[in-house]
Amino acid sequence: MPDQSKNKNRLAFVTGAAGALGAATARAFLAQGHRVVLADSNAAALDALATELGTNAFPLAFDVSDEAQVKAACDATRQHWGSVDILVNNAGILSNNKIAETTPEEWRRILAVNLDGPFLLCRQWVPAMRERRWGRIINMCSVAMKTGGLTAGTAYTTSKGALGAFTFSLARELAPFGVTANGVAPAYVRTKMVTEQLSEEQRQQTLRGIPVGRFSEPEEVAHAVAFLASELAGFITGEILDINGGLHLD
Numbered sequence: 001m002p003d004q005s006k007n008k009n010r011l012a013f014v015t016g017a018a019g020a021l022g023a024a025t026a027r028a029f030l031a032q033g034h035r036v037v038l039a040d041s042n043a044a045a046l047d048a049l050a051t052e053l054g055t056n057a058f059p060l061a062f063d064v065s066d067e068a069q070v071k072a073a074c075d076a077t078r079q080h081w082g083s084v085d086i087l088v089n090n091a092g093i094l095s096n097n098k099i100a101e102t103t104p105e106e107w108r109r110i111l112a113v114n115l116d117g118p119f120l121l122c123r124q125w126v127p128a129m130r131e132r133r134w135g136r137i138i139n140m141c142s143v144a145m146k147t148g149g150l151t152a153g154t155a156y157t158t159s160k161g162a163l164g165a166f167t168f169s170l171a172r173e174l175a176p177f178g179v180t181a182n183g184v185a186p187a188y189v190r191t192k193m194v195t196e197q198l199s200e201e202q203r204q205q206t207l208r209g210i211p212v213g214r215f216s217e218p219e220e221v222a223h224a225v226a227f228l229a230s231e232l233a234g235f236i237t238g239e240i241l242d243i244n245g246g247l248h249l250d
């Protein structure tokens with residue numbers, strides 16, 4: 001039986017922490033008694049959040065797509081608190097451009113942030129998780145990977161599909177070592193990605209397609225992430241958990 005007393009004081013590393021889903025996830029972990037590294041490229045937003053969250057939150061401003069910056073941030077984490085138990089690859093950028101409008105630069109930037117970032121961070125943290133025979137990796141995928149992208153563009157949809165395959169690869173490799181790798185696939189959370197990047201017409205049409213009849217709240221996604229990170233979720237690996245109000249059923 002998993003020891004549930006270990007369900008606190010873990011060290012979580014959350015990328016995109018200054019954004020809507022990342023901040024909600026950091027708050028969920030802190031409420032459970034974990035410590036959280038807040039990772040984000042937006043230094044100003046990060047500082048404001050860290051001040052609000054207190055000493056169990058440690059802010060690190062860097063770009064997840066830059067190998068040298070990732071290494072420096074992980075070294076700073078090791079010095080401050082040691083090795084990470086829970087890695088949440090949440091930083092991501094969206095584009096709604098379909099194939100003909102997607103420039104090669106945009107394609108490369110979206111894949112660099114949404115896919116290279118998780119890869120670089122896993123390279124840093126997986127060895128220690130394996131060694132300690134405990135770890136949780138949660139990748140922020142998207143309903144777009146299953147639907148082909150309803151409003152989301154080609155590069156974004158591809159990046160999230162690849163992130164799902166990356167999750168499966170990690171899950172298969174790491175299962176014998178007590179390390180699970182899962183994803184969550186949210187659809188249309190009430191964040192800037194939805195409120196600012198969709199037209200009013202797209203919003204109304206999208207809402208009509210969601211059987212639950214509303215957009216998701218960031219806290220609902222954070223709850224699913226915290227569940228997958230918990231002690232009793234150790235038998236779940238290689239799962240991509242839908243959080244989509246019934247928009248897509250599989």
Ligand SMILES: NC(=O)c1ccc[n+]([C@@H]2O[C@H](COP(=O)([O-])OP(=O)(O)OC[C@H]3O[C@@H](n4cnc5c(N)ncnc54)[C@H](O)[C@@H]3O)[C@@H](O)[C@H]2O)c1
Pocket residue numbers: 015016017018019020021022039040041042062063064065090091092093094113140141142143185186187188189190191192193194
């Ligand atoms: N909002 C939704 O409806 C929705 C749906 C499905 C999936 N997602 C995914 O959830 C994740 C979070 O989305 P959100 O809605 O909270 O977005 P958000 O824009 O509020 O937050 C994203 C955060 O990532 C940070 N970031 C961007 N590029 C970075 C980089 N190179 N290095 C470090 N940090 C970087 C940003 O500064 C921002 O704080 C993303 O991966 C997104 O694709 C969101």
